[in-house]
Amino acid sequence: MYINDVKMNWEEVIEETRDFLSEEFEIDRNLILPENNLKDTLDLDSLDYVDLVVLIEENLNIKITGEDFKEIVTFGDFFKLVRKKLAL
Amino acid sequence: MSQRVVVTGIGIYSCLGQNTGEVTQSLYAGKSGIIFDQQRKDFGFRSALTGMVQEPDLKNQLSRRQRLGMHQPAVYAYVATKEALDMSGLDIDFLEKSETGIIFGNDSTAASIIEAVDRAKEKKDTTLIGSGAIFQNMNSTVNMNLSTIFKLKGINFTLSAACASGSHSIGMGYLMISQGLQERVICGGAQEINPSSMASFDGLGTFSVRESEPQKASRPFDKDRDGLIPSGGAATVILESYEAAVKRGAPILAELIGYGFSSNGDHISNPNVDGQIRSLKMALKQAQVTTNEIDYINAHATSTVVGDGSEAKAIYDVFGADVPVSSTKSMTGHECWMAGASEIVYSILMMQHSFIAPNINFENPDEDSARINIIPETREQHINCFLSNSFGFGGTNSTLILKKV
Numbered sequence: 001m002y003i004n005d006v007k008m009n010w011e012e013v014i015e016e017t018r019d020f021l022s023e024e025f026e027i028d029r030n031l032i033l034p035e036n037n038l039k040d041t042l043d044l045d046s047l048d049y050v051d052l053v054v055l056i057e058e059n060l061n062i063k064i065t066g067e068d069f070k071e072i073v074t075f076g077d078f079f080k081l082v083r084k085k086l087a088l
Numbered sequence: 089m090s091q092r093v094v095v096t097g098i099g100i101y102s103c104l105g106q107n108t109g110e111v112t113q114s115l116y117a118g119k120s121g122i123i124f125d126q127q128r129k130d131f132g133f134r135s136a137l138t139g140m141v142q143e144p145d146l147k148n149q150l151s152r153r154q155r156l157g158m159h160q161p162a163v164y165a166y167v168a169t170k171e172a173l174d175m176s177g178l179d180i181d182f183l184e185k186s187e188t189g190i191i192f193g194n195d196s197t198a199a200s201i202i203e204a205v206d207r208a209k210e211k212k213d214t215t216l217i218g219s220g221a222i223f224q225n226m227n228s229t230v231n232m233n234l235s236t237i238f239k240l241k242g243i244n245f246t247l248s249a250a251c252a253s254g255s256h257s258i259g260m261g262y263l264m265i266s267q268g269l270q271e272r273v274i275c276g277g278a279q280e281i282n283p284s285s286m287a288s289f290d291g292l293g294t295f296s297v298r299e300s301e302p303q304k305a306s307r308p309f310d311k312d313r314d315g316l317i318p319s320g321g322a323a324t325v326i327l328e329s330y331e332a333a334v335k336r337g338a339p340i341l342a343e344l345i346g347y348g349f350s351s352n353g354d355h356i357s358n359p360n361v362d363g364q365i366r367s368l369k370m371a372l373k374q375a376q377v378t379t380n381e382i383d384y385i386n387a388h389a390t391s392t393v394v395g396d397g398s399e400a401k402a403i404y405d406v407f408g409a410d411v412p413v414s415s416t417k418s419m420t421g422h423e424c425w426m427a428g429a430s431e432i433v434y435s436i437l438m439m440q441h442s443f444i445a446p447n448i449n450f451e452n453p454d455e456d457s458a459r460i461n462i463i464p465e466t467r468e469q470h471i472n473c474f475l476s477n478s479f480g481f482g483g484t485n486s487t488l489i490l491k492k493v
Binding site: 024025026045047048050051053054057 | 151152153156211213215216217218219220
C-alpha cells in the first residue's frame with residue numbers, strides 16, 4: 001500500500017510507526033513492542049493522546065479518534081487498530 | 089508593616105547577549121544588536137530592521153511535555169529566568185517548598201496563534217493543531233509554563249501593559265512583597281521576535297528605515313532619528329523581602345525603593361508629558377529620595393520624535409539639566425513588553441560595574457534633548473541610585489527607582 005506516496009508493506013508500517021513514536025515521545029524504540037503497555041511506555045497523559053492522533057494522521061494518513069483509544073492497552077492493540085484503519 | 093524589597097537575581101536573553109556577562113560587555117562597548125532581517129522585507133515590511141536573538145534549544149533541559157507549550161515568549165523567559173534563579177541560589181527543591189510567586193510581563197503571542205490557526209484551516213480539523221498550541225497561544229504563556237516548570241506555589245499571573253509590561257510586573261511584585269503578601273516574586277518581561285508580532289506595528293510607519301546602516305538606525309534623542317526598531321528576548325528580576333534574602337544568604341544586588349505609575353487618559357498612542365511627570369514624581373515620593381540623589385536615568389526613549397521629546401521635557405521638568413541620562417534602546421532597539429524589565433537588568437549591571445552605558449548614535453541634539461544631560465559615550469561612574477522609565481500604548485506609565493544596599 002501507499003502511505004504519503006511511499007509504498008510500504010505491513011512490517012514497514014510497524015517500523016515506521018516505531019520510528020515516529022520513539023522520536024516524538026523521546027523514548028528507546030526497542031521498548032515499542034506488541035506486549036508492552038502503550039500508555040506507560042510512552043508516558044502519556046491526557047494531552048498526549050491529542051498529539052498521538054496528530055502523529056498518526058501526519059505519518060500514516062489515517063484518522064483515529066479518542067473513542068478508538070478506549071480499547072487499546074498494548075502496542076499490539078494499537079498496531080491492530082492501525083492495520084484495521086489502513087485496511088491491510 | 090512595610091517590608092524592604094531587594095533584587096537577589098537577574099537574568100537576560102537579548103540581542104546584546106545570552107547572559108548577564110555577555111550583555112555587560114556589550115553595554116560597556118556600546119555595541120548595537122540591530123540587524124537587517126530579509127524575512128521581514130519578503131513579508132512586506134516597510135522596515136526590515138530588528139533586534140535579533142538566536143532561538144534557544146531546550147531539548148536537553150526540559151521534557152517534551154514541558155517544551156510543547158512554549159513558543160518564543162516562554163522559551164526566552166525560561167532562559168532568562170534560569171540564569172536569575174541560579175544567580176539567586178534558588179533551585180526547584182527550594183521553590184517547591186517556599187512562598188515564591190511569578191508576575192511576568194507579556195502582551196502578545198502572535199506567531200503561535202497564527203501558526204495554530206493556519207494549521208487548522210489547512211487540515212479542516214482543530215485536533216490536528218496539537219496539544220501544545222493552547223499553552224503557547226494564551227497571553228499568560230510565560231506564567232503558565234514557568235510556574236509549572238519551576239513548581240512555584242505563590243502568586244501567579246501575567247501583566248499586560250504594552251511597552252510598560254515588564255516595568256509594571258516589577259512594580260506589582262514590589263507591592264506584593266512590601267505588603268507582606270509574598271516572600272519572593274519572579275518578575276520580568278518577554279517579547280517575541282517574528283514578523284507576525286510586529287507587522288501591524290510596522291504598518292503604522294513608526295519604524296526606522298535606515299536599512300543601509302542597521303547599527304546606526306536606533307538614535308533616541310538624536311535630531312536625525314527616523315523611528316524606532318523592534319526587538320525582543322526576555323529579562324528576569326527576582327524580588328525578595330530583605331528579611332527572606334538575608335535569612336537564606338542570598339546575594340543582594342539592589343533594593344527597589346520606589347514604584348510610580350500613571351495613566352495619561354488621553355491619546356491611545358501619543359505620549360503625554362503630564363502623565364510622565366506624575367509617574368516620575370510618584371516614584372520619587374515613594375522612594376523618599378530627592379532628585380539630586382538619582383545618579384542615572386535609564387530613559388524609555390525609543391527613537392521617535394514625539395516620544396523622545398516628551399520624555400526629555402518630563403525629565404527636565406522634574407530633574408533639571410544635570411542628571412545623566414541614556415537610552416539603552418539605542419543599542420537594543422525597542423524590546424517592547426520586555427523593555428521595562430530588561431532595562432532594570434541593564435541598569436543593575438551598570439551599577440555593579442560602575443559605568444553608564446552610552447546612548448549610542450546621539451550625535452546632534454534637538455531642542456528638547458539639548459536641555460538634558462544625555463551620555464553619548466560610555467562613562468565610568470559610580471551609581472548608587474538609578475531611575476528607569478517605561479511608557480506604553482494606551483498611556484500607561486511606570487517608573488522604578490533602585491539603589492545599592
